[in-house]
Amino acid sequence: MAEDEKAPAARQIITDYAQSHFRYFRTTEGTVYAQRNGHPVARPIRSQGTTGSHRQELMVGLYRDGHGVFNGTALKEALDLIEALALTEDVQPTHIRVAPGFDGATWLDLGRDDGRSVRIHPTGWDVRIPDPREVCWRRTQLTGELPLPAKDTNGKGIDLLLRLCNFANAESECLALAWLIGCLEPSVPVPAPFLTGPQGAGKSTGGRMLVRVIEGMTGDLRRAPRDEENLITAVAAGWVTALDNLSHLPPDLSDLMCCVVTGAESIKRALFTDGDVVRSRYRRPLLLTGIDVGVIRPDLAERLLPLRLERPRVRRTEAELWTEYAQIxxxxxxxxxxxxxxxxxxEADIPTDLRMADFAHLCAQLDTAVSLGALAAYRASLDDLNDDVIEGDLLAQTVLTHAAGLEPGAEVRMTSSQWLHCLTDLYSGQECRPLPKGWPTTGKVLSDRLKRLQPTLAARGVLVDWGRTKAARYIEMTRPAPVPAHQQTAL
Structure with a gap:
């Protein structure tokens, strides 16, 4: 038989085999995935990744089932047809590590070759292979294997984990537990733990221990990337992103971290195209370690979860420590x-005064379940972060100094330029101190800075608002009158 007569037969054999052994579907981004029948792990059919491509598993399947070895042209033409047919199929998302399921359940991928995963439901949890139409797992080199979780532990594992970590107080311990629980919920944004403490407190080790509860023993920390593209690539390839030994947070990285915690979308041009684009949606748990990152911007402060560590009294070798960790x-x-x-x-009431309301609700549920005081610890941590923001921002300090001279209930309205002149004079004082680097130079810059500081100032009893009259726009600062004690009781 001539080569041109063999080619259609080869393409037909590959296509028939593929459609009988694999399920093909597309995501909302238009990427076509292949999922072996009865198995929850999906692979993009165009992937040439080191974790195994669909082309490779198709070739292996054809060979092992006695259909022979096919050349690259026949495989390419068959996959082109399969991809075109799949674009008409139903849309289904793929997930890394954690996924929503049916009937209010969520799933945790154990990273095992047999596809066994953990189904978590308010009625209990169990290990099973999920229905491929319920959950499609996507795996990368960052997807490590988790051990089969133990049953009937009576909470012993929590004590074992906290004993290995060097948390300085009970507040940090309960917030770490709340964060781990939040990592198992794919639809809820959680603040980023920032493990801090003196040199030698085991911040990197503690961070690895928290990460490896979710990501397995191959989970690790990494240095902060230099640009947005590298961070988005790392975030998209795993579930928990952990950045180690931070000493400075430039504005661009701070803004990007806010996007990672609460969710955003990245769009870039698709390769080898003129007008097509690739969309990347991401919202991931984030973990940070460091002694001090300097000035924290107010919007990031609302998304952080400071966890204090202390130096251990007894040092252990790395080999001994991680051997015990793997066992427990x-x-x-x-x-x-x-x-x-x-x-x-x-069930618990949802706190409505905190920005990360979902995490605050989780803390309230944790308190109702086991009475750890997580919500109070979360409020206290936010209060500490507000202090850090104010201590690092001379403009915020100057505004609070101005507000301290107002009568309770007083309202002051001025244009942004008038406020700039007023606050500049207050900062310089009679000594005519030189203005610090970064001090606002125009009314517009001042207005933008105040918008960032608005939540921090409100937490210290200074309300800032914007409005306009027929003549001009204005900024209003108010120092609310204290609420009478009998009204507080009524509330």
Whole structure:
């Protein structure tokens, strides 16, 4: 038989085999994935990745089932046809590590070759292979394997984990637990833990321990990327993104971290095209470590979760520490799943005064379930971060100094230029101190800075608002009158 007569037969064999052994679907971004029948892991059919491509598994399947070895042209033409046919199929998302399921459940990918995953529901959790139409896992080199979680731990794993971490107080411990529970919920943004403490407190080690509860023993910390594209690439390839040893947060990185925590979308031109684009949506748990990052911008401060560590009294070798951690990880994971089920089955009021309301609600549920004081600790941590923002911002300090001279209930309206002149004179004083670097130079710059500082100032009893009259726009500062004690009781 001539080569041109063999080619259609080869394409037909490959196409028939592929459609009988694999399920093909597309995502909202238009990427076509292949999912082996009965298996939850999906691979993009165009991938040439090191974690295994669909082309490779198709070639292996054809060979092992006795259909022979096919040349690259036949495979390419067959996959081109399969991809075109899949574009008419139903749309289904793919997920890394954590995914929503049916009936209010969520799933945790254990990263195993057999596809077994953990189904978490308010009624309990169990290990099973999910229905491929319910969950499609996407895996990368960052997807490590988790051990099978232990059953009936009676919370022992939580104590074992906290004993290895060097948390300085109970508040940091309960906030770390709340964050781990939040990492198992794909639809809820969680603030980024910032592990801080003196040199030698084990911040990097503690960060790895928290990350590896979710990502397995291959999970690790990495240095902060130099640009947005590299950070988005790292975020998209895994579930928890952990940045180690931060000493400075430039404005661009600070803004990008805010986007990672609460969710955003990146768009770039598709390769080898003139007008097509690739969309990347991301919202991931983020973890940071460092002694001090300097000045924290107010919008990032509302998305951080400071966890204090202290120097351990007894030092252990790395080999001894991680050997013990690997041994207790199944018990730790089982205890965390037990606690997660208990929290999700608990009802609690949603705090409406905090920006990260979902995480605040989780803390309230955790308090109702096991009475750890997580919500109070979360409020206290935000208060500490407000102090850090004010201590690092001379404009905020000057505004508070001005407000301290107002009568309770007083309202002051001025244009932005008038406010700039007023605050500049107040800062310079009679000594005519030179203005610091970064001090606002125009009314517009001042107005923008005040908008960033608005939540921080409100937490210290100074309300800033904007409005306009027929003549001009204005900025209004108010120092509210204190609420009488009998009204506070009524509230």
């Amino acid at each position: 990880l199944p018990v730790v994971l089982g205890s965390l799943l037990d606690l997660t089920v208990q929290v999700r089955a608990t």
